[in-house]
Amino acid sequence: MASKKAAQKSLSLAPVLDLNEATALHAQLMGLKGGPLVIDASAVERVGALCAQVLMAGAKSWEEDKQPFTFAKVSEPFMKTMQLIGVNIDHLLAQEARQ
Amino acid sequence: MKKKVLTVDDSRTIRNMLLVTLNNAGFETIQAEDGVEGLEVLETSNPDVIVTDINMPRLDGFGFIEGVRRNEKFRAIPILVLTTESDAEKKNRARQAGATGWIVKPFDPTKLIDAIERVTA
Amino acid sequence: MDMNEIKEIFFQECEEQLAELESGLLKLNDGDRDPETVNAVFRAVHSIKGGAGAFGLDDLVSFAHVFETTLDCVRSNKLEPTQDVLKVMLKSADVLADLTNAARDGGSVDEARSRTLIRELEALAHGETHAAEPAAPKPVAAAPKPAEPAPVVAKPEVNDEGFQPIPFSFGDFDEEPAAKYVPTCQIVFRPNRELYAKGNEAVLLLRDLSRLGEMSVYCDMDRLPPLDKMNPEEAYFSWKMSVTTDKGEDGVRSVFEFAEWDCELDVRTIEEEVTGEAADDDEPPMQAVPFDLSLLEDGPAVSGDEEPVVSESDATAAIAAADTASKVAQVASRAAENAKAAAAATAAQASQASAAGQTIRVDLDRVDRLINLVGELVINQAMLSQSVVENDNNGVSSINMGLEELQQLTREIQDSVMAIRAQPVKPVFQRMARTVREIADITGKSVRLITEGENTEVDKTVIDKLAEPLTHMIRNAVDHGLEMPEKREALGKNPEGTVRLTAKHRSGRIVIELADDGAGINREKVRQKAIDNDLIAADANLSDEEIDNLIFHAGFSTADKVSDLSGRGVGMDVVKRSIQALGGRISISSKPGQGSVFTMSLPLTLAVLDGMVVTVAGQTLVVPLTAIVETLQPEASAIHSFGASQRLISIRNSFCPLVDVGRILNFRATQANPIEGVALLVESEGGGQRALMVDAIQGQRQVVIKSLEANYTHVPGIAAATILGDGRVALILDVDAVVAASRGQPLRQDISLAATG
Numbered sequence: 001m002a003s004k005k006a007a008q009k010s011l012s013l014a015p016v017l018d019l020n021e022a023t024a025l026h027a028q029l030m031g032l033k034g035g036p037l038v039i040d041a042s043a044v045e046r047v048g049a050l051c052a053q054v055l056m057a058g059a060k061s062w063e064e065d066k067q068p069f070t071f072a073k074v075s076e077p078f079m080k081t082m083q084l085i086g087v088n089i090d091h092l093l094a095q096e097a098r099q
Numbered sequence: 100m101k102k103k104v105l106t107v108d109d110s111r112t113i114r115n116m117l118l119v120t121l122n123n124a125g126f127e128t129i130q131a132e133d134g135v136e137g138l139e140v141l142e143t144s145n146p147d148v149i150v151t152d153i154n155m156p157r158l159d160g161f162g163f164i165e166g167v168r169r170n171e172k173f174r175a176i177p178i179l180v181l182t183t184e185s186d187a188e189k190k191n192r193a194r195q196a197g198a199t200g201w202i203v204k205p206f207d208p209t210k211l212i213d214a215i216e217r218v219t220a
Numbered sequence: 221m222d223m224n225e226i227k228e229i230f231f232q233e234c235e236e237q238l239a240e241l242e243s244g245l246l247k248l249n250d251g252d253r254d255p256e257t258v259n260a261v262f263r264a265v266h267s268i269k270g271g272a273g274a275f276g277l278d279d280l281v282s283f284a285h286v287f288e289t290t291l292d293c294v295r296s297n298k299l300e301p302t303q304d305v306l307k308v309m310l311k312s313a314d315v316l317a318d319l320t321n322a323a324r325d326g327g328s329v330d331e332a333r334s335r336t337l338i339r340e341l342e343a344l345a346h347g348e349t350h351a352a353e354p355a356a357p358k359p360v361a362a363a364p365k366p367a368e369p370a371p372v373v374a375k376p377e378v379n380d381e382g383f384q385p386i387p388f389s390f391g392d393f394d395e396e397p398a399a400k401y402v403p404t405c406q407i408v409f410r411p412n413r414e415l416y417a418k419g420n421e422a423v424l425l426l427r428d429l430s431r432l433g434e435m436s437v438y439c440d441m442d443r444l445p446p447l448d449k450m451n452p453e454e455a456y457f458s459w460k461m462s463v464t465t466d467k468g469e470d471g472v473r474s475v476f477e478f479a480e481w482d483c484e485l486d487v488r489t490i491e492e493e494v495t496g497e498a499a500d501d502d503e504p505p506m507q508a509v510p511f512d513l514s515l516l517e518d519g520p521a522v523s524g525d526e527e528p529v530v531s532e533s534d535a536t537a538a539i540a541a542a543d544t545a546s547k548v549a550q551v552a553s554r555a556a557e558n559a560k561a562a563a564a565a566t567a568a569q570a571s572q573a574s575a576a577g578q579t580i581r582v583d584l585d586r587v588d589r590l591i592n593l594v595g596e597l598v599i600n601q602a603m604l605s606q607s608v609v610e611n612d613n614n615g616v617s618s619i620n621m622g623l624e625e626l627q628q629l630t631r632e633i634q635d636s637v638m639a640i641r642a643q644p645v646k647p648v649f650q651r652m653a654r655t656v657r658e659i660a661d662i663t664g665k666s667v668r669l670i671t672e673g674e675n676t677e678v679d680k681t682v683i684d685k686l687a688e689p690l691t692h693m694i695r696n697a698v699d700h701g702l703e704m705p706e707k708r709e710a711l712g713k714n715p716e717g718t719v720r721l722t723a724k725h726r727s728g729r730i731v732i733e734l735a736d737d738g739a740g741i742n743r744e745k746v747r748q749k750a751i752d753n754d755l756i757a758a759d760a761n762l763s764d765e766e767i768d769n770l771i772f773h774a775g776f777s778t779a780d781k782v783s784d785l786s787g788r789g790v791g792m793d794v795v796k797r798s799i800q801a802l803g804g805r806i807s808i809s810s811k812p813g814q815g816s817v818f819t820m821s822l823p824l825t826l827a828v829l830d831g832m833v834v835t836v837a838g839q840t841l842v843v844p845l846t847a848i849v850e851t852l853q854p855e856a857s858a859i860h861s862f863g864a865s866q867r868l869i870s871i872r873n874s875f876c877p878l879v880d881v882g883r884i885l886n887f888r889a890t891q892a893n894p895i896e897g898v899a900l901l902v903e904s905e906g907g908g909q910r911a912l913m914v915d916a917i918q919g920q921r922q923v924v925i926k927s928l929e930a931n932y933t934h935v936p937g938i939a940a941a942t943i944l945g946d947g948r949v950a951l952i953l954d955v956d957a958v959v960a961a962s963r964g965q966p967l968r969q970d971i972s973l974a975a976t977g
Contacts, residue, residue: 110270119226
């Protein structure tokens with residue numbers, strides 16, 4: 001795809017996003033900065049608050065960089081957990097993922 | 100999927116009570132007899148939650164908890180300590196070592212299960 | 221496994237812990253100051269307390285609690301474990317053992333003793349050296365427990381957004397009894413980094429909170445820095461929630477029980493009306509959490525999104541696919557690594573386990589069944605050998621060689637199986653420590669018990685039956701053997717007497733020695749007593765050794781007055797009989813002024829026996845080899861008759877009664893002719909020798925003991941039976957019973973060899 005935009009990258013989230021995963025996820029996101037990102041959260045079984053923080057910090061940074069940051073696919077546990085902890089990601093959901 | 104519980108206690112009586120209680124509640128239970136064995140078993144069992152005693156030979160509960168928290172792979176596992184009475188000092192030390200929560204011995208099966216449910220997803 | 225089984229395990233464990241406790245305390249008493257020793261002692265009591273609590277054994281719990289508290293003072297160096305302190309602790313260990321037994325078997329304990337000790341223990345814990353004033357004994361149950369620290373109520377925080385918790389008054393609220401409406405709690409929750417580090421999880425706390433009732437949540441993300449400035453393990457999010465629940469504030473706080481140390485938490489109850497109004501204030505918008513929470517519990521749920529998501533671009537898909545592929549590879553290699561690591565860990569574990577010497581607990585019945593089967597195997601093998609030998613004249617056939625191997629193998633299996641029943645004498649020795657303490661207390665003597673060779677192993681039955689005679693001997697040693705401290709001092713001895721209990725293996729038997737450094741046997745007194753009791757003639761010429769051994773005669777006691785301890789109707793004769801019943805021997809050697817040594821030699825197992833196979837009136841009998849002193853061929857000149865039917869045999873200038881085994885067992889109606897047979901000189905009860913007359917000696921061999929009681933019924937004069945190589949049953953002679961019968965006492969039903977047990 002020859003485009004002015006940097007090539008769109010994607011990131012698949014691990015099934016368990018716990019304390020240990022927070023650092024790994026942070027490092028992954030740091031490595032993907034600068035271009036549009038599509039996140040696949042379809043395999044997620046468990047999300048902890050720390051990973052939610054990392055994801056939201058990512059969303060914030062991407063927004064500052066004016067790059068799209070979207071969740072293409074989300075699992076139900078992922079959505080429900082986000083909802084439970086009051087983190088609204090509706091605006092980050094790809095069209096297809098919205099209900 | 101069954102939740103896996105690792106119990107660490109040197110008392111055969113308590114081990115058996117934990118085993119019966121946890122199995123009845125539908126958990127998979129792995130047992131170790133002291134902190135040293137606990138750390139060994141941990142490597143191969145990857146439990147969802149750990150229940151440990153404090154007073155044990157070779158490596159006590161405090162040392163065991165610290166060991167788990169230092170372990171890159173397993174430091175996120177919730178750890179519940181069994182304390183004989185609501186001994187504030189011991190609870191404090193256990194927390195400082197990295198315990199997630201505690202269960203007062205002699206434990207009431209419902210409370211044990213509640214505590215486990217509370218710290219596991 | 222049910223509760224009763226666990227309870228049984230608990231009591232087994234108590235026994236082990238009590239032994240641990242005692243040996244630890246004794247080590248401390250000997251000056252051991254290893255912190256691990258103190259820890260082990262503490263753990264033992266702690267563990268008993270823990271289990272006892274689980275079974276609601278309150279007496280045990282209360283006593284253990286006080287004991288534990290005092291031990292904790294020693295552990296934390298607040299209390300020096302002096303001899304005086306340890307004296308109290310050792311007594312407490314005894315009481316703890318009594319309480320455990322009472323809990324198991326019912327029955328009662330000496331409550332006054334427990335109460336006294338509780339006072340003494342408490343006095344020690346409170347830094348007093350002596351519980352001299354029992355003025356206000358505190359009941360254990362009332363021992364104040366450290367109060368739970370009151371939960372810290374975080375000060376209401378004003379967050380960046382200007383959100384303020386709604387002010388309201390607790391006052392009128394608290395008085396409302398069972399309000400009709402369900403209260404709503406407003407919660408401000410700001411976790412620290414530590415909360416996550418300790419394995420707690422804000423998500424789970426919120427989950428539990430949402431289960432209390434209807435919940436709305438607002439997540440404050442203002443402190444969240446941009447990605448490159450953040451520490452992924454730092455806590456940035458904080459939450460404000462409102463939960464409408466009938467569980468109230470307490471219910472909310474209990475959710476945070478484990479977390480409240482590592483977060484700022486503010487919980488308030490607000491009235492519905494106020495909530496309504498407050499909502500109009502600076503209240504940040506809250507997100508209601510209405511969904512079904514069960515999904516969160518059930519772990520992996522099927523992704524809600526079944527429809528294939530159209531990729532934004534082909535490139536993305538390709539990258540994603542490549543990414544996935546590489547991930548799969550990664551996962552695979554990681555899995556392999558894990559497997560390797562796991563295998564290594566398992567191997568390491570296994571090697572460590574073997575180094576530590578693993579044990580299993582096996583029901584004794586199973587072991588005995590195995591022992592029995594091996595016994596059968598031995599017999600069967602012997603029978604097979606015999607029939608092969610009988611039917612094969614050339615004797616060098618390969619069958620013979622195979623049989624020899626089989627024989628060796630069988631013997632090895634037998635030895636190994638016997639070893640299963642072998643246990644160290646340690647528990648019995650440990651019980652003796654208590655006996656010594658108790659009797660030292662009663663007699664006012666100062667005694668030190670030294671044990672050696674505690675790990676010497678012997679058959680469990682022997683161990684079980686050893687305790688009683690040993691207890692009696694130790695009582696005797698302290699009561700009669702050791703002098704009072706003042707007297708010892710006057711004699712230039714250490715005022716503290718020493719009793720030494722040792723065990724060792726010697727030529728296939730276990731030898732247990734009990735030595736004291738007391739006065740030794742008063743031979744004059746013993747001799748006089750024996751004369752008074754018509755045991756010996758007034759002018760009898762006895763060696764020192766013979767005089768010493770007189771104390772094993774029935775009803776013999778040199779104590780001038782019957783003391784509280786030894787006067788329980790048990791004399792050394794009973795001790796000797798119990799030892800003999802185990803197939804053992806006992807002897808004494810004494811040095812005046814220096815003390816006495818009792819030596820017991822016992823078989824290592826009661827399942828096999830070295831015996832002499834003899835023929836009596838066409839019957840085959842086995843005489844335990846341990847009973848036989850020597851065998852001899854009587855000559856006509858050596859036989860003397862006296863009385864109606866009694867005969868004596870002269871052996872080296874002394875006379876020994878002849879015992880006609882065939883007559884006594886009713887194998888024949890007439891007296892045997894001694895000259896045609898063989899005499900077995902045996903040591904019998906009371907130390908005297910008798911000559912057992914048998915027709916012929918077939919040989920010596922090890923035989924497997926088969927209980928007659930279990931398979932048939934008790935036969936007087938017969939201890940047990942065995943099966944010989946030719947398949948015939950041979951009876952094992954109860955030497956003592958036969959000798960007793962020869963003295964005119966009819967064979968009694970109750971005399972039996974314990975070996976059958």
